[in-house]
Amino acid sequence: MNPINKTTLHPYSRSVSIIGVGCSPFMNTLDDPETAGLTEGELFGYAAYKAMEDAGIRPKDVDYFFHGEANPFYCSNYITPNIQVSEWFGMRGKGSIHHSEACCTGYLALEEAVNAVASGKYNVVLSGCVEFGDAIVDGTKPSFMRRKFDFFEFQESLKWIYDNTYTREMMCGPNIHQDDGAEWYKAKYGLTDEQMDDTLIHMAINSRRGAVLDPLAISKKTYEEIAKENGFDDVMEYMKSFYNPMMSGNLRASGLELKCDGAAACIVCPTEMVSEFTDKKGIEVLGIGNATREANQPHVEVIGTQEATRQVYELTGVKPEEIDILYANDFFITSQLIAAEIAGYLPEGEGWKYFIDGRTAFDGDKPINTNGGRCSFGHAHAASGMADIYEAVMQMRGECGARQVKKLPKTAFLRGFGGAQNLASIILRTAE
Amino acid sequence: MGVKLERVVKTYYDNLEAGKITGRKCLECGAVEWPPVLVCNTCGCADMEWIEMSGKGKLLQFVMPATITKKDEMKDIKPYVFGVVEVEEGPAVNAMVRGINKKNREEILAKLPVDVHMTIIPRDGYSTVIFDLDEE
Numbered sequence: 001m002n003p004i005n006k007t008t009l010h011p012y013s014r015s016v017s018i019i020g021v022g023c024s025p026f027m028n029t030l031d032d033p034e035t036a037g038l039t040e041g042e043l044f045g046y047a048a049y050k051a052m053e054d055a056g057i058r059p060k061d062v063d064y065f066f067h068g069e070a071n072p073f074y075c076s077n078y079i080t081p082n083i084q085v086s087e088w089f090g091m092r093g094k095g096s097i098h099h100s101e102a103c104c105t106g107y108l109a110l111e112e113a114v115n116a117v118a119s120g121k122y123n124v125v126l127s128g129c130v131e132f133g134d135a136i137v138d139g140t141k142p143s144f145m146r147r148k149f150d151f152f153e154f155q156e157s158l159k160w161i162y163d164n165t166y167t168r169e170m171m172c173g174p175n176i177h178q179d180d181g182a183e184w185y186k187a188k189y190g191l192t193d194e195q196m197d198d199t200l201i202h203m204a205i206n207s208r209r210g211a212v213l214d215p216l217a218i219s220k221k222t223y224e225e226i227a228k229e230n231g232f233d234d235v236m237e238y239m240k241s242f243y244n245p246m247m248s249g250n251l252r253a254s255g256l257e258l259k260c261d262g263a264a265a266c267i268v269c270p271t272e273m274v275s276e277f278t279d280k281k282g283i284e285v286l287g288i289g290n291a292t293r294e295a296n297q298p299h300v301e302v303i304g305t306q307e308a309t310r311q312v313y314e315l316t317g318v319k320p321e322e323i324d325i326l327y328a329n330d331f332f333i334t335s336q337l338i339a340a341e342i343a344g345y346l347p348e349g350e351g352w353k354y355f356i357d358g359r360t361a362f363d364g365d366k367p368i369n370t371n372g373g374r375c376s377f378g379h380a381h382a383a384s385g386m387a388d389i390y391e392a393v394m395q396m397r398g399e400c401g402a403r404q405v406k407k408l409p410k411t412a413f414l415r416g417f418g419g420a421q422n423l424a425s426i427i428l429r430t431a432e
Numbered sequence: 433m434g435v436k437l438e439r440v441v442k443t444y445y446d447n448l449e450a451g452k453i454t455g456r457k458c459l460e461c462g463a464v465e466w467p468p469v470l471v472c473n474t475c476g477c478a479d480m481e482w483i484e485m486s487g488k489g490k491l492l493q494f495v496m497p498a499t500i501t502k503k504d505e506m507k508d509i510k511p512y513v514f515g516v517v518e519v520e521e522g523p524a525v526n527a528m529v530r531g532i533n534k535k536n537r538e539e540i541l542a543k544l545p546v547d548v549h550m551t552i553i554p555r556d557g558y559s560t561v562i563f564d565l566d567e568e
Contacts, residue, residue, distance in 0.1 A: 249495035297525070
């Protein structure tokens with residue numbers, strides 16, 4: 001198989017911690033008269049200011065901000081979207097930059113902020129992401145006048161994340177990745193189609209149980225409730241019925257993202273300065289591993305995750321058994337299994353059984369995607385990774401209420417994925 | 433020697449129009465890049481030569497098309513699957529493979545890896561490469 005070039009990470013010049021997080025509801029804004037017409041400045045500004053409030057700071061305390069959006073030109077009609085939101089949260093005139101890595105944007109948003117502080121250039125940096133994945137502008141009217149971004153138009157726009165030299169023309173890369181993880185896993189560990197189907201269905205059920213307890217999640221009903229509404233006493237029977245059809249070779253509708261609108265943000269500062277701003281413990285960013293693998297390459301997610309994860313474990317010295325909670329960007333729900341095994345959070349070749357046994361739900365002993373992930377929390381593409389960082393921080397502080405995991409997590413692993421494709425493996429730890 | 437500003441992509445597609453499937457071989461380490469790129473991804477050397485590919489490969493993994501992966505523009509090449517193919521010169525790619533359908537899926541899965549070969553097919557204004565199962 002094609003060799004992948006490897007990178008050795010070096011320690012940050014100074015330790016950096018997250019001191020504030022903010023997140024909007026993930027929603028289809030046009031479906032509710034109270035939210036229809038929300039704009040980029042309002043959503044980003046809300047998440048950004050919530051993060052500042054959480055950190056106990058005001059906009060004047062923030063030195064610089066990063067802005068992430070996956071598809072700013074098509075969905076917002078902006079090329080420099082950081083400028084268009086820059087006066088909506090009290091930071092007029094401060095420096096900023098926009099970045100865009102599709103569905104990995106929110107994870108790399110943390111990377112940008114941490115690097116900016118670790119370098120010594122800034123002390124307090126805000127990093128936020130916004131996406132209108134369901135309500136887009138047409139560019140000829142004010143930004144509150146929006147229209148639905150339907151599934152077929154969205155699918156058509158997805159081609160822009162793929163290489164237009166060979167990959168689109170060879171027609172396979174954009175279409176195999178939905179199933180590559182599942183096919184790779186089945187072949188490697190000898191699972192049948194039915195075993196993989198059962199695993200992915202349980203994954204969806206587990207994730208949904210956490211999402212319905214998160215007021216920010218787009219999903220409001222468990223699959224058990226939905227099954228009953230449709231006349232099924234047995235949720236598995238419902239999940240295997242035509243109500244939950246096979247959409248790809250391995251993924252049912254319950255295993256695909258719920259695209260939506262949303263924003264999220266965080267504030268970082270040097271760990272040694274945390275107490276100057278907040279009484280809460282900082283959440284230290286121990287390290288972030290990165291890899292990219294273009295979609296024409298085989299096993300993009302698997303090989304990219306392996307490399308990013310190798311880097312971050314090598315840098316931090318953290319052992320897989322020290323990970324208390326895991327997040328995986330799962331717009332294809334299979335990612336929960338792939339990321340958790342490569343991170344060593346679940347045992348290799350055995351992880352699928354943990355999903356079937358419900359052990360990965362928020363109240364299990366191996367919690368994964370406690371907010372519901374992309375298939376239940378929702379997928380506001382750029383903002384999703386930052387929403388996972390929000391959730392990880394809230395869990396690590398013990399502030400998640402009904403969906404709080406049983407054992408207070410000290411160390412979290414987050415696996416970013418997206419953009420055909422970027423991979424990021426992040427380790428967070430509650431600062432002492 | 434050293435890096436040259438050259439039209440690798442245009443040359444590749446021009447060669448396809450002429451019926452030749454070409455890649456680039458590193459003059460330093462011998463690794464082949466297919467489809468071709470500017471610089472060797474194995475050793476990083478920029479000194480590459482054009483080679484004609486043998487057209488032979490092995491299908492390592494595949495998945496059938498389904499609701500969200502079927503595309504109207506692919507109708508003319510049915511039946512096809514989305515596969516992982518390693519070509520004889522070394523590189524592996526994600527590629528369309530013809531000759532597998534629901535009826536023979538299980539049989540082919542049990543036989544993997546199976547031999548495939550490159551085929552040039554016309555698209556709208558250019559040509560591309562897919563793979564066909566070798567005749568048994």
